Amino acid sequence: MDIYAAGARPSKRARAEWFTGTVWQDPVIEAPAPARIRALRVAFEPGARTAWHTHPLGQTLHVLSGLGLVGLRDAAPQLIRPGDTVWIPPGEEHWHGATPDTAMVHLALQEALDGAVADWLEQVTEAEYRRSPA
Template identity: 70%
Template sequence: MEIFPAGNRPSRRASSDWFTGTVWQDPIVEAPDPARLRALRVSFEPSARTAWHTHPLGQTLYVTEGVGLVGLRGQAPRVIRAGDTVWIPPQEEHWHGAAPDTGMAHIAMQEARDGSVANWLEHVCEDDYGAAPKA
């Protein structure tokens, strides 16, 4: 067993290679092999979001604060709110982030396959982000 005391692992700013806007990540768990679970608390400032990406074994998001958006390739983004859970199947191209005027935080849970949890693609263009319904 291993206990990670609160505040013992620093927040880190998410890479601009994979995120638009200001996004902070706080580690929850990166379980050692043979376990595959990886989880982070991710906090998005208004309008901040991920790039398009996929996960080899899918992803679960649990929204803890605020209002956000989640988008699938070829579809208008959908509004998500605190308390919502989102399941994204393996290899489905998607993005997620905060609404234009409201921050959002979620717990992102995914499993690693051969050490990889995500395949990052291009940034979400303003037209795709702006196609969202009003939060």
């Protein structure tokens, strides 16, 4: 058993090539093999978001605070609120982040396949981001 004390692992600023705006990531778990679970607490400042991406084994998002958006290709983004849980199937191109005026924090849970948890694509355009939520 391992116990990770609160504050023992530093927050990391998310990589600019995979995110727009200021995003902070706090590790929850990166379990050793044969387990595959990876989880992060992700804090998005207003207007911040991921790039388009997929996950080989899917992804679960659970909103902790604020207001967020989650978008799929060729669809208007959907508004997500505290307590909402989103399942994104394997291989589905998507993005997620805060609304333009409100920060958002979520837990992101995904499993690694051959060491990879995500395949990163291009940045979300301003037009894609600002499309009226469904």
